[in-house]
Amino acid sequence: DAGVIQSPRHEVTEMGQEVTLRCKPISGHDYLFWYRQTMMRGLELLIYFNNNVPIDDSGMPEDRFSAKMPNASFSTLKIQPSEPRDSAVYFCASSPRDSPDGDTQYFGPGTRLTVL
Amino acid sequence: GQNIDQPTEMTATEGAIVQINCTYQTSGFNGLFWYQQHAGEAPTFLSYNVLDGLEEKGRFSSFLSRSKGYSYLLLKELQMKDSASYLCAVRVPSGGYQKVTFGTGTKLQVIP
Numbered sequence: 001d002a003g004v005i006q007s008p009r010h011e012v013t014e015m016g017q018e019v020t021l022r023c024k025p026i027s028g029h030d031y032l033f034w035y036r037q038t039m040m041r042g043l044e045l046l047i048y049f050n051n052n053v054p055i056d057d058s059g060m061p062e063d064r065f066s067a068k069m070p071n072a073s074f075s076t077l078k079i080q081p082s083e084p085r086d087s088a089v090y091f092c093a094s095s096p097r098d099s100p101d102g103d104t105q106y107f108g109p110g111t112r113l114t115v116l
Numbered sequence: 117g118q119n120i121d122q123p124t125e126m127t128a129t130e131g132a133i134v135q136i137n138c139t140y141q142t143s144g145f146n147g148l149f150w151y152q153q154h155a156g157e158a159p160t161f162l163s164y165n166v167l168d169g170l171e172e173k174g175r176f177s178s179f180l181s182r183s184k185g186y187s188y189l190l191l192k193e194l195q196m197k198d199s200a201s202y203l204c205a206v207r208v209p210s211g212g213y214q215k216v217t218f219g220t221g222t223k224l225q226v227i228p
Contacts, residue, residue, distance in 0.1 A: 042219065043203065048215075055211070091159075103216075104149070104161045109158055
């Protein structure tokens with residue numbers, strides 16, 4: 001299996017621009033997670049989906065952030081408009097419905113976002 | 117809310133043993149994970165504890181005490197490649213599902 005795939009790997013944009021991050025989870029996994037990681041706040045859960053349905057979006061910082069999962073093999077995280085404080089590494093992760101290790105999450109390589 | 121505490125940084129010598137502690141205060145508990153994250157890379161799964169006691173996997177072991185809200189990750193025979201951040205994460209029930217909250221991680225530096 002190719003693992004979780006994220007694109008782009010790096011994104012540099014200017015304040016006010018729209019940013020779209022993409023994720024392809026591992027085939028057969030029922031859960032998909034979006035995280036943001038910064039030095040100050042560590043790894044923060046933004047939103048997660050179960051079978052393409054958003055379950056908990058309480059971590060989404062504000063209305064500028066939105067996430068969709070139109071099918072089992074694709075999800076997007078959109079920031080509109082972007083701000084410098086959104087600069088971080090954004091990880092997508094997926095996990096199977098049942099695993100002997102408590103729904104272990106498999107992380108993608110991340111997207112490093114820089115907003116100037 | 118959920119609160120997970122880990123030391124920010126640790127340094128240890130190649131070949132030695134190091135113990136990374138994690139304490140947590142959470143509303144509910146359904147298991148504790150340890151993940152390893154090398155600089156510039158994604159976190160990768162190391163261990164999962166749901167019952168009290170020690171789980172051993174090669175050079176790595178993880179311990180859990182649910183009554184004390186405490187876990188540690190023990191790394192033996194340290195190698196230079198073990199230099200990484202180690203993230204403690206707690207799984208709690210949330211609205212019929214399970215939610216995992218991560219600590220801010222412990223950055224371990226292994227020196228010769």
